[in-house]
Amino acid sequence: MINENDPSTLTTSGRLLNYNEAIKAGLQTGLKFTQLMDQLIKTSDPDKLVAAATQLADFQLDSDFVTFPHQYTNADYYLLFMSRMLELHDQGNQVILQSHDHHEELTQELTPLGDRGTFNFRVETSENGGVFYRERATGQSLFYLNLERKMFRFNSHALTQLFIIDLHDTVPAETVKTSVQILVDFARYLKEDYGYSVDFNILDAANRQNYQVHSADLPAGVVDRLFVSAAKNDYMLTNGANGNGARIALDKDVVVDIFNNQLEGQPEWVLTVHDNEQKISWFDVLLKYPFIRDWYLENLMDLEIVSDPLIFG
Structure with missing residues (x-):
């Protein structure tokens, strides 16, 4: 008796058909990925931008039968999302997104800060999920972002350590202020446009803030x-x-x-x-x-x- 769920009972023809279907499914997944990437890179619709980023944040591209050797990480899609979100609010020139030559990896610089700080996202592996936006050299995680939970949290410890202590002697205060304002604006867009829960923390300028x-x-x-x-x-x-x-x-x-x-x-x-x-x-x-x-x-x-x-x- 032939059982399609038990490969040992399949004929040679049946095995080949299953193999072929698995290949097609893997390629279809790849096609879906390229469509989402097109949407993330090209769309001028903020809602479609968020939708693409949310899906790519945990997208599994490889399958048992089809693997893609050259891939960016899920964290890189958050970085692309952040850059595009700023771009849609006419602040695209405030960040510099860099792709490395010898491997698929994205990093970001804040334009006022230049090469005195290089940033990327790190995926949180605990049950909280989400990602941390960190300065690579120091490892300071400036904020936490979770697209699924629509949550954004600034980290006062990291902001103080990086901008008030580490860069104090080499970066003018006005440059620091301008750089940090980019992060504040990004959080504000998520709050105002999409109803994200945002804790501005040490950066909150509202008089009501304790x-x-x-x-x-x-x-x-x-x-x-x-x-x-x-x-x-x-x-x-x-x-x-x-x-x-x-x-x-x-x-x-x-x-x-x-x-x-x-x-x-x-x-x-x-x-x-x-x-x-x-x-x-x-x-x-x-x-x-x-x-x-x-x-x-x-x-x-x-x-x-x-x-x-x-x-x-």
């Missing part, structure tokens, strides 16, 4: 050291509302507060930045004011802004 610091119960000496540093730099630190924490008024009506956001129960110390136009984030403050940067870095174990613990924990 930047939660690492130490829930902040040691008193941390705020005291800011009093001393502010006075040395001709800024006045005053007591916060109801004597809780402290406030410092900076230039152009920018006000920074540090206070315990939970007066009852478990403490939760936070930083806030207020300005009339809601354009200044805590990251911007660190870039502009060396004495605040020094205070923050000297007390980083206590003051580091908390990122999503489910992603960066």
Whole structure:
């Protein structure tokens, strides 16, 4: 009795037919891949762009019978998606996408930063899925992106380490600000156009943003050291509302507060930045004011802004 699911029962003709069908199925998969690549590379429709990127993010090109020796990785399609998304918002010139000569791999540079930073995506292998956008030389993962879950999370630790510490002595603050704004804009497009859940974290310029610091119960000496540093730099630190924490008024009506956001129960110390136009984030403050940067870095174990613990924990 011939059973098509049991190769041992098939005739020679039957085996050849099955082999041929498997080849055709593998080639059809390859054709589907090329159609998605065409869509990702050429489309001017943002919805089709997202659809192509989402499918390519976990596309399996090879089969048991057909393999394609020259392939980009799934992470590379995220990089192409990011570049195309910026292009569709008239910011294509803000990034440089590079394809390497001897093997299939994409990397990206932020145009203002040039070759002082090279970036790619790394696929997250845990059950979270998604990818991390990282600077290759340092390994710092600046943000997390998950197309399937429509989730985007910035990582304050990596942003601080790369831009506030590592590049501080070699890259002007304005160049850093312009470079980081490209990443903010990319996240904003995903949020505004597609309803992504985005945590801008240390880059959030909204006045309502509370930047939660690492130490829930902040040691008193941390705020005291800011009093001393502010006075040395001709800024006045005053007591916060109801004597809780402290406030410092900076230039152009920018006000920074540090206070315990939970007066009852478990403490939760936070930083806030207020300005009339809601354009200044805590990251911007660190870039502009060396004495605040020094205070923050000297007390980083206590003051580091908390990122999503489910992603960066």
